[in-house]
Amino acid sequence: MKRILIIDDEPSICASLEFALEDEYEVASTTDPDQGVQLIKESHYHLCLLDLKIGNRDGLDVLQEIKQEKPGMIVIMITAYGTIESSVNALHLGAYSYLTKPVNTEELTSVIRRALHYNELNHQVEYLTQELEKKYSKDGMIGSSQSMAKVYQMIDKVKEVDTNVLITGESGTGKELVARAVHFSGKRKREHFEVVNCAAIPEHLLESELFGYEKGAFTGATASKQGKFQLANKGTMFLDEIGDMSLALQAKLLRVLQLKEVTPLGSNRTEKLDVRVIAATNKDLSKAVANGEFREDLYFRMNVIQIELPPLRERKEDLPYLIRHFLNIYNKELGKGIKGLTKPAETSLLQHSYPGNIRELANIVEASMVIAEGDMIEIDDLPPYLNKGKTLEVSREQAAKAFVGLTMKEVEKEVIQATLKKMKGSRKNTASMLGISERGLRDKIKQYNLSGS
Structure with a gap:
């Protein structure tokens, strides 16, 4: 339940406001402005109803003290001596709104609801902003x-x-x-x-x-x-x-x-x-x-x-941290409980050269987690092109032998066609794997008159 503090030098006003609000809020009141500031300092209140004239004290001075102690406190000013100047001053000093006596109960409860809702939205925006700052x-x-x-x-x-x-x-x-x-x-x-x-x-x-x-x-x-x-x-x-x-x-x-x-x-x-x-x-x-x-x-x-x-291949020492990072992300997204990789699977990932860099690593981890049946990623859960019991150097040597005798353009054409087939026609994934832009891939497909799948 939201907590409201009333500061007014008239006990009857405090009592009537408490009665009007106590069904919906936890309400406290005081006729002493110094005690009111102390209560706000020591306790947690969501909103304060503050009289503009409290005995010999100016409510605007009290408002400044409150804002100094709790900048985020919502303060609604209430007075029988409403003037345009005092209203502007109160809002300038941080008051949310300004009501005149005698206070209309429906108007008061409406303003309080709007003020609390506004404050919640501010907190949400602040939280999301902090999360964005933290994330990026x-x-x-x-x-x-x-x-x-x-x-x-x-x-x-x-x-x-x-x-x-x-x-x-x-x-x-x-x-x-x-x-x-x-x-x-x-x-x-x-x-x-x-x-x-x-x-x-x-x-x-x-x-x-x-x-x-x-x-x-x-x-x-x-x-x-x-x-x-x-x-x-x-x-x-x-x-x-x-x-x-x-x-x-x-x-x-x-x-x-x-x-x-x-x-x-x-x-x-x-x-x-x-x-x-x-x-x-x-x-x-x-x-x-x-x-x-x-x-x-x-x-x-x-x-x-x-x-x-x-490129990722030039900072392999970061791989374990990146793998753990993506495991945490996809455990949440996929509802999985993968704890890590078996030694053969980990060795395979550490040996890979990652032509698609971090994006490729993220895709590998996600795909492997989808396939994995236990709480560890096995080597057979990894995409087929990742070693499978052979070292990367041997795989590359075999691939190189297959292209001996071909021109560079013929090699490029074969690699693009094979990658398109491997990625089931996905130009986005193919471009990522080859380390070129989608527009660049589109131009190559047109240049070599490839089928695109």
Whole structure:
């Protein structure tokens, strides 16, 4: 039951308010403002009804004392001397609302219910915000290797500044997680974090997704829509796989970054922006610039600070911690009680090279847990391509012999086709396994005229 404290210098008012509220709340009262502040300091009350004039004491002074002791305390002011000035002052000092005597019981109970509900929502938002900060701060990232220590150091250095950041690394290394860590540990953590995967959205739709559009801007634009940049205003815009963006769109993005303003499609008006931009890519953008595939001016605009994520094969010492992390996650999601891996299964995972990086490891652990019948993952529970009694080196040697005599393009075609078949036609899983973007895989399938399954 919620607890309410009444502070009023008239005993009759205290008694009538107690009578009106005691069926729904646990109510206490005092005519002494100093005692009231002491009660709030020593006990837990959810709400305080405070008179504006308590003998010789000014209720606004008492309100300040209460807020100093308990900043989150809900205080509703009650007075017979209501003025606009006193009302504004009370709200400015942190009062939730302001009622005049004689107090209408229905109005009072309604205001109290709204105030308590509002406070509960605030607590929920605060809790969820803290969970997000915990989940996406660097402390929520897994790994104690030297290479990951450097990543943590870079996150610490850039989290409080607005400098553009470019995160590089192979697919599946956790580039978005680093971007979220920068955002949720920095000064913009209370604002929006918007994500656009430049490789997953067709080029003709990506511009409207980024910059928004006006009604009638194109066929099907039946209403105006804000773009991701407008939604990210005051917060962070994360452009994933920026290396897959077309040159034409790169020019428009560069203009937005330079002028810090955006013009929605079909509009003549510009909107000012205050956005921190973080981009990520699995490509070597310096080579893309040299090949004319990426604008040099945009590259230098984005690559002010670079955070390079190491592939999983280069930080094998983190594998045991990552495996335990995913076991905990999928035990909850799958309702399982898997305690760990048998020695052969663990050895197999430690020997694997993980071309799909952390994403591949997560998929392996999840799939193995689904298949496992006991409380330990056996080697036969692992996906078929993981060794199965043979070392990784032997498997690779056999695979290499099978490709002797073929050109590199023929090898690439065979590998893509075999991986597509292994992944049962899933382009998303195939791209992840091969360490390329979905758009890149789509281009390869078209280039080699593959069946896609």
